[in-house]
Amino acid sequence: MKKESIRQMLNGIDEKYIIQADFANSKVMQTKQKFAIAASLLICLMLFSAFALRSFSFLYGDELELSAQYWGNGIVIVDAVNKSEVDLTLQSQIKLLVGDTKKEENTVSNEPCFDGITIKAGKMDKIVLDLSKTYDIDKLEENKYYHLVLTSNNFSVGQKFRCGLVFTEQVSSSDDPCLTTLPYVEEKIKDNILIPLQPYFEKNTVDIFNARHPLAYEYLEIVEKIISDFDKEVVQSVSPLPTITKPTDGSVIFDESVETDKQFSLVGMNHHIFDGQYKIVGSKEHESAFTIKAYVPTIDKQGLVDIPIVYYFTYEKSIISPDKYAFIHGQLISFEDMEKYKVYEDDKFTMYQVTDLFYTNLEEYVKSVASQRDDTYLDEHMMNRIQNIYNYFTDKDNINKIFSYK
Amino acid sequence: MDDNKIIDLLFERSEQGIAELSNKYEKIIKQIINNILNNDSDTQECINDTYLAIWNNIPPENPKNLSAYIYKIARNTALNKYHANTAQKRNSKYDVALEELSDVLNSTQTTESEYNQIELSFSINEFLKKLDTESQNIFVRRYWYFDSVNDIAKNMKRTPNSISLKLLRIKNKLRKFLITKGYDL
Numbered sequence: 001m002k003k004e005s006i007r008q009m010l011n012g013i014d015e016k017y018i019i020q021a022d023f024a025n026s027k028v029m030q031t032k033q034k035f036a037i038a039a040s041l042l043i044c045l046m047l048f049s050a051f052a053l054r055s056f057s058f059l060y061g062d063e064l065e066l067s068a069q070y071w072g073n074g075i076v077i078v079d080a081v082n083k084s085e086v087d088l089t090l091q092s093q094i095k096l097l098v099g100d101t102k103k104e105e106n107t108v109s110n111e112p113c114f115d116g117i118t119i120k121a122g123k124m125d126k127i128v129l130d131l132s133k134t135y136d137i138d139k140l141e142e143n144k145y146y147h148l149v150l151t152s153n154n155f156s157v158g159q160k161f162r163c164g165l166v167f168t169e170q171v172s173s174s175d176d177p178c179l180t181t182l183p184y185v186e187e188k189i190k191d192n193i194l195i196p197l198q199p200y201f202e203k204n205t206v207d208i209f210n211a212r213h214p215l216a217y218e219y220l221e222i223v224e225k226i227i228s229d230f231d232k233e234v235v236q237s238v239s240p241l242p243t244i245t246k247p248t249d250g251s252v253i254f255d256e257s258v259e260t261d262k263q264f265s266l267v268g269m270n271h272h273i274f275d276g277q278y279k280i281v282g283s284k285e286h287e288s289a290f291t292i293k294a295y296v297p298t299i300d301k302q303g304l305v306d307i308p309i310v311y312y313f314t315y316e317k318s319i320i321s322p323d324k325y326a327f328i329h330g331q332l333i334s335f336e337d338m339e340k341y342k343v344y345e346d347d348k349f350t351m352y353q354v355t356d357l358f359y360t361n362l363e364e365y366v367k368s369v370a371s372q373r374d375d376t377y378l379d380e381h382m383m384n385r386i387q388n389i390y391n392y393f394t395d396k397d398n399i400n401k402i403f404s405y406k
Numbered sequence: 407m408d409d410n411k412i413i414d415l416l417f418e419r420s421e422q423g424i425a426e427l428s429n430k431y432e433k434i435i436k437q438i439i440n441n442i443l444n445n446d447s448d449t450q451e452c453i454n455d456t457y458l459a460i461w462n463n464i465p466p467e468n469p470k471n472l473s474a475y476i477y478k479i480a481r482n483t484a485l486n487k488y489h490a491n492t493a494q495k496r497n498s499k500y501d502v503a504l505e506e507l508s509d510v511l512n513s514t515q516t517t518e519s520e521y522n523q524i525e526l527s528f529s530i531n532e533f534l535k536k537l538d539t540e541s542q543n544i545f546v547r548r549y550w551y552f553d554s555v556n557d558i559a560k561n562m563k564r565t566p567n568s569i570s571l572k573l574l575r576i577k578n579k580l581r582k583f584l585i586t587k588g589y590d591l
Contacts (some may be wrong), residue, residue, distance in 0.1 A: 295463065
């Protein structure tokens with residue numbers, strides 16, 4: 001086995017072993033920390049001695065790591081990692097706090113969602129919650145975002161542990177994302193994508209756990225090899241945080257049905273490593289595109305869906321030259337050819353609007369992205385809104401008016 | 407601060423999220439990077455790159471285990487930098503650990519089959535699953551975190567000799583395991 005294979009093999013070590021080895025290492029605690037815990041335990045013992053009949057575990061908030069995933073039909077699976085040196089017993093009571101208001105959600109019965117659990121020191125465990133008899137599931141799915149609170153002692157201060165829980169992101173063990181709708185890739189774009197990379201752009205990568213990351217990882221390995229074999233220098237993009245000066249004079253209207261001063265709230269702007277089809281945008285896992293997203297409502301009009309529509313790549317001005325290459329969306333493109341995409345430049349950075357390397361037919365593309373979620377509301381009105389946002393952010397003059405890295 | 411709160415801050419695009427993350431994880435991030443780069447100035451630059459990568463990735467990413475996610479980014483960032491810098495003096499703990507492993511796993515064949523990354527990942531995790539917890543930790547500390555034998559011994563309150571012996575046994579087991587899986591060794 002060659003070193004590269006050994007390196008790849010080591011890279012594939014599962015997260016659980018990485019975390020476990022981290023705990024093992026951090027178990028050798030500093031004397032100071034030990035004193036702090038001993039003192040805290042003593043204080044707790046004194047504070048709660050009046051309630052000594054009930055035993056409980058004491059833990060710092062960040063010593064229990066929780067991550068919850070909704071599986072549909074009221075079933076939630078929580079991965080719990082006890083990073084402390086003591087066993088932790090969680091009681092069967094739980095609370096759900098509404099995401100934005102933090103108000104506690106009402107229960108429909110006193111039926112416990114689980115039997116309680118003891119998580120051994122330094123160990124991970126899975127907690128399965130059945131909320132179907134305790135909560136109104138339709139209501140939970142309607143509100144979507146909650147904070148799940150577990151406790152080791154009746155939700156007393158320092159004895160409760162929280163994590164986010166989204167009720168729309170259902171994980172299904174039976175759905176094979178590769179068998180669902182194929183991603184939208186235009187023939188002319190596909191022709192420009194390097195041949196060994198083309199299969200990646202034809203696969204469905206909507207499922208974050210089973211497809212997106214493993215396929216992205218494979219893809220990046222191939223990209224790395226292509227770039228190392230390529231006889232020209234490939235420059236990586238950078239992701240400095242831009243300053244956006246949004247016009248406040250009412251001159252920009254994306255949607256006439258929305259108040260003038262709220263026009264820019266229809267637009268999302270952020271760096272993303274994946275595009276609207278969940279495909280890696282750059283050549284490295286940390287390379288990202290500054291992305292403009294149009295917000296449209298969900299079908300029930302209760303939420304928003306963002307659709308990435310305009311992509312920008314930024315490079316350090318000092319290291320680019322016409323003979324060097326950029327790698328974007330499976331395509332190698334010389335900076336000489338990139339000139340036509342240039343929309344912004346200052347003394348440090350050059351930014352290119354490269355949406356044409358992702359798609360050229362806005363309507364087809366948007367319909368495809370929207371079809372990947374079953375709750376996107378899209379009609380002629382929304383398409384007009386998206387078109388207006390697209391027109392504004394693909395116009396070089398507009399970018400120069402509002403955009404700056406200084 | 408709780409990891410979920412750090413992620414919340416990053417989702418709110420608050421730079422406080424990076425500050426809290428730095429308070430909590432910088433020591434380990436630094437250790438991981440320095441084990442690979444073995445150079446103070448490169449390590450500091452790489453720590454900054456790691457924070458930038460985290461800032462750029464979260465959102466949209468919402469890692470299940472923030473610590474493992476951060477360590478992976480730090481490790482990959484350091485490895486990329488290490489491989490990019492051809493002038494790098496090859497004496498880091500990373501080199502030593504990789505050499506040590508390749509001594510046992512190196513192929514006598516002149517050519518090697520193209521191994522699939524997913525198969526390799528599957529094999530190593532299948533192997534780790536067969537080990538006891540202590541052996542798993544020693545192996546991962548040595549070949550994922552690239553800790554030195556002395557550091558592992560110190561943290562596990564064992565002698566360096568006992569850790570070396572244990573590692574030798576694990577590596578031999580790994581060799582046998584991979585041969586049974588059909589790898590050229």
